[in-house]
Amino acid sequence: MDDLKKIIHIDMDAFYASVEQRDNPELKGKPIAVGYSEERGVVAAASYEARKYGVRSTMPSTRAKRLCPELIFIPGRMGVYKEVSRQIHEIFHEYTDLIEPLSLDEAFLDVTENKRNILLAVDIAKEIKHRICEELNLVASAGISYNKFLAKIASDYRKPDGLCTIHPNQAMDFVARLPIESFWGVGPVTAKKMHSLGVHNGKLLRECSLDMLTRHFGKVGSIYYDFSRAIDLRPVEAVRVRKSIGCETTLMKDITKTSAVIIELYHIATELVARLQRNGFRGNTLTLKIKFHDFNQITRSYTQSQDLTTLDLILPLAKQLLKEVDYSTHPIRLIGLSVSHPRDEHEDVGMERKMWEQLSFEFSDWKD
Structure with missing residues (x-):
């Protein structure tokens, strides 16, 4: 090397x-x-x-x-x-x-x-x-x-x-033998989709075209394309921009009643505002995370032009996102909120880095 x-x-x-x-x-x-x-x-x-x-x-x-x-x-x-x-x-x-x-x-x-x-x-x-x-x-x-x-x-x-x-002379063979689940950034959902496409290891991933991978996985498809070829141009960065702040709570019992969900949402939004203020973090995307009783989970997000820093801004938007979730017959186990997309993320940051940050650090502040 x-x-x-x-x-x-x-x-x-x-x-x-x-x-x-x-x-x-x-x-x-x-x-x-x-x-x-x-x-x-x-x-x-x-x-x-x-x-x-x-x-x-x-x-x-x-x-x-x-x-x-x-x-x-x-x-x-x-x-x-x-x-x-x-x-x-x-x-x-x-x-x-x-x-x-x-x-x-x-x-x-x-x-x-x-x-x-x-x-x-x-x-x-x-x-x-x-x-x-x-x-x-x-x-x-x-x-x-x-x-x-x-x-x-x-x-x-x-x-x-x-x-x-x-070593460099081993890298291509090493990656070819690597199970797709072992690729950095490939979680259970992505692995399942890879398997449905007939991709089970690095060798099979390398046979996929860039067009095919981006068609099925969006912009992160180009990252998988590079990884299959042992390519990663990201430098080691001593200073990293925080991408999001969030909080969540696992409920004492599963709930489906709207009034109970709104009360929990209020408490989480209040805690989120406190964390934002403590860290001086400013972002304009709010993400709602819901985990159901069967451990399936979904997220809903909305981006606006104004920074989300106060309860008056965050809580109404969280309620609006909640309306997009059907929990009438799917009891809720966990609720979370996060604010992301800090302002400087949109300035002087290449698309490749933004793609990787999304892949690697999504919900990084949330712990179940």
């Missing part, structure tokens, strides 16, 4: 759960879930011992307990996780300042030119993994390649405690 970028993707293994096991030795080796065990609870993170039973993040707690009767639920400690993340980033900064966080537990590092003049990116990744283990008593996986897409895929390849390098 002498003439190419040297990109590392670091991903902490079962981060929240691992922090809890580290801080409470009695939990080591046991199946644990960060979250709440109540009937309406959702798993925020699961230890690898729990994952052996099929327990996964975002899974309803009731299902998780059925899969793993011995599962131990631990309330989350976000303040602790943020502090540990800060300590991890201190280690990163000893090697490079070109760091792009994706969340508290993962980030891209561009080490093409690094502070320690280490020639091989894999040696930097090994050092970082070792230091995280020695100094923080936590385990990370690392992927190394010449672009972000491949580095991300590589970090997932040999988890936990993984280390994988995808």
